[in-house]
Amino acid sequence: MIMKNKAEEAAKQILSAFESPESLPGPIARVIVNRRDGSPCRKWSWRNQLIVAINGYSEARGFRQWDKVERRVKKGEKSIRILSPLSKSIKDKNDEDRIMVYGFRGTPVFGIEQTEGKPITGCDREVLAWLNDLPLREVADAWGLSVEAYNGSGANYAGVYRHDQSIALGVKDLSTWCHELVHAADHRNGKLQGSSKPSQEIVAQLGSSVILTILGFKHDADLGRCWSYIQQFAGESTDKALKKCGEVLDRTCDAVALILDEAERLSLEPAANSERGETNETI
Template identity: 25%
Template sequence: MNSIATIDSKKPSTKQELIAANIKLLIEQLEAGHSEALTNYLTAMSRFQTYSFGNVLEIARQMPSATRVAGFWTWKNLGRSVKAGQKGIRILAPIVGFRRKKDEEAKKDITKQNERVLLGFRNAYVFDISQTEGVDLPAMREVSGDPGEDLERLAAFVRSRGIQLTYSDDLHGALGASYGGRIAILNGQSKAETFATLVHETAHELLHRAERRTATTKTVREMEAEAVAFVVGKAVGLVTSTASADYIVLYHGNASLLAESLEVIQQTASVILAALEPPISEDVISEELEEVAA
């Protein structure tokens, strides 16, 4: 199995240990000159948006080429089987229990007699689609250079946050600029370039207009915005560069700073990607309600 590196010590058993171990490995790989390691992690963020930060790092570490993962029985239900001899990708799955409320509390609201609580984590294993065989699944979005309706949705999201969006013929050599409440985009770019530039500047607006602006250097802020553009661009099917990896030298082995950046990159990309989801039409909602009522 192609992996970034192998954790030889005791397997991490908590989210914090999982993140720390993977960040340490990433630092080692980058210091050894393997800049593609960061690209692998950022690509994983674009593919596994519903997974926790720690588990995204785990999937990227163990199988950078993974594109679609699921558990053994989930694949079975989808009509596919894990091939013999395949090794699962280890992640941490939450263990959820129930805490019964006191009788006097339960009497106040009989619908909430028990509450779900996180008891801990357990080892779980998922498999990439390349490790399975069976019926063909619906094709995922093909890579292309046209963001399509995503560009309009992104512009609408920006305006919904109270950020003014303008276009200019001259930004003094820049493709875009973020001014704190206003974004300017250079005219004349392709749709793909405009989309990537707008994501980059939107990331600045979401990340770098409060305390984080004074807590980080300009170059780190640029790296974070570029990485968000990379993750979002990959997720919507655009061909993106690997320029983000070039900024990693700024960390100089600072694992805590790198971990913080990667986490805010994932969170910010997730917010933007959620805004790009197409709206559910009233017809679809009506059909779903009819199915439930049937």
């Protein structure tokens, strides 16, 4: 109950700030993830890179592309499909040749973890370090969620949660990260349903700000964007948006408490194991 009470206290402070939205700071500028490791998939569309990321892979290639770097797809691995354009040459009204895209086909590719062979060099250490250092990353790991990044330039989504499988991020932004983690907690609480719905998006965005406020990342809580986002899903009037927040307040606090309780449990595990004499050392 301690974490639930902390979540409720922080949420009420945030809702109080929302009562005068004109006094909220402006949204923080997001830093787009732009991976620079030379992998062929970095040249793919953001949609295809997102497909790779939500499947839990840092990079992916086709059979021949893996052959070129002396890696082989492991026996029994199933491909994921990206969308490749179908095009043809046509004559325009000036009788000049131009390329027209008339459709797409699914192209099979495999993630690096599905292959074996010569080590790949040139990984994007900066992005990997950022992903590993995300606050509460251990909670996602404990819940079996992979966390990957995709190039967010031009993307329609800053982040995506795939049920019980992964979180993909297209921006270096703690608010977006916590938004997707709250979706995961909401799902574990049995409240998340299907595709994007106003209530679950309000839960995720408000929950994100609550978490970051509790952890001391008040600047990253990004109340200006949080309010704009909630208004987008709740309606234009302040009263209507605040009412919607109130309707999902308990659900939001339950999701936040689940995350913080899990983080606390994980932080106590090493101490508990030590008291029982459990170590990873071999004699």
